[in-house]
Amino acid sequence: MxxxxxxxxxxxxxxxxxxxxxxxxxxxxxxxxxxxxxxxxxxxxxxxxxxxxxxxxxxxxxxxxxxxxxxxxxxxxxxxxxxxxxxxxxxxxVSLELADLDDTTASVHAHEEDLLDRITLTQLYALLYRLGPIDRQVMLLYLEGESAAVTAEVCGLSPGAVATRIHRLKAMLGQMLKEGVTP
CATH class of the missing domain: 1.10.1740 (Rna Polymerase Sigma Factor; Chain: A)
Structure with a gap:
């Protein structure tokens, strides 16, 4: 239906x-x-x-x-x-496993772009798992393309506080990805 x-x-x-x-x-x-x-x-x-x-x-x-x-x-x-x-x-x-990358490495040449996307996504999720609950909630809503107003309504923050958190978290996550920080 x-x-x-x-x-x-x-x-x-x-x-x-x-x-x-x-x-x-x-x-x-x-x-x-x-x-x-x-x-x-x-x-x-x-x-x-x-x-x-x-x-x-x-x-x-x-x-x-x-x-x-x-x-x-x-x-x-x-x-x-x-x-x-x-x-x-x-x-x-329980130790955090990074999405069974061993199974996909055999087909790297055939699916290189897909694999790189999956690795990046896995790394991003691994970094998101390290965030506190509110920061994780804000970033997940940001990644979904939700506005600061919607995110504020969901999280109980002001839109300005949401925008500030997003800016701070993007910088922090970007730096962690750049440095190759893993879980």
Missing amino acids: SIAVSPDESALPPDADRRYLLAVDLLGGALNRLAAGYEANPAEREDLLQEIHLQLWRSLSGFDGRCSLRSWVYRVAHNVAADHVGRAMRRPT
């Missing part, structure tokens, strides 16, 4: 199931990337994504339109992800 996506979020259907389908149509890819930004382990990432979808579906019955659907979805997703990180920190430490 496909729902026509209206750019006007005030035209949302009143039914929570339809809202959920609309939210997934609008932001499904962003939720996948958000989960990857919070969880390095593929199996754990899938669990996190399922939990995000479950909590999003549950929460939409309480959505009253005081904020945009986009802000609501991001807020729920980031809260679930932050809880996930908190639970993970209480578990015994």
Whole structure:
């Protein structure tokens, strides 16, 4: 079943199931990337994504339109992800693996550009995992192309504070990538 996506979020259907389908149509890819930004382990990432979808579906019955659907979805997703990180920190430490690069090195010549993109993305995610929860949330929303106003609404910061954080974090992450800092 496909729902026509209206750019006007005030035209949302009143039914929570339809809202959920609309939210997934609008932001499904962003939720996948958000989960990857919070969880390095593929199996754990899938669990996190399922939990995000479950909590999003549950929460939409309480959505009253005081904020945009986009802000609501991001807020729920980031809260679930932050809880996930908190639970993970209480578990015994597991080493961070960088996306099975050994399996892909055999085909470097055939897929060199793809591999370089994957390595860069893996490095970026590894650096994002080092950030605190608020900084990670701000950077993930920035990478999704969200405005400072939307990010501020989701994170509970002012737009100016968001812009300042983004500037500081971009400089810090750029320097870490330049220096080859790894997890």
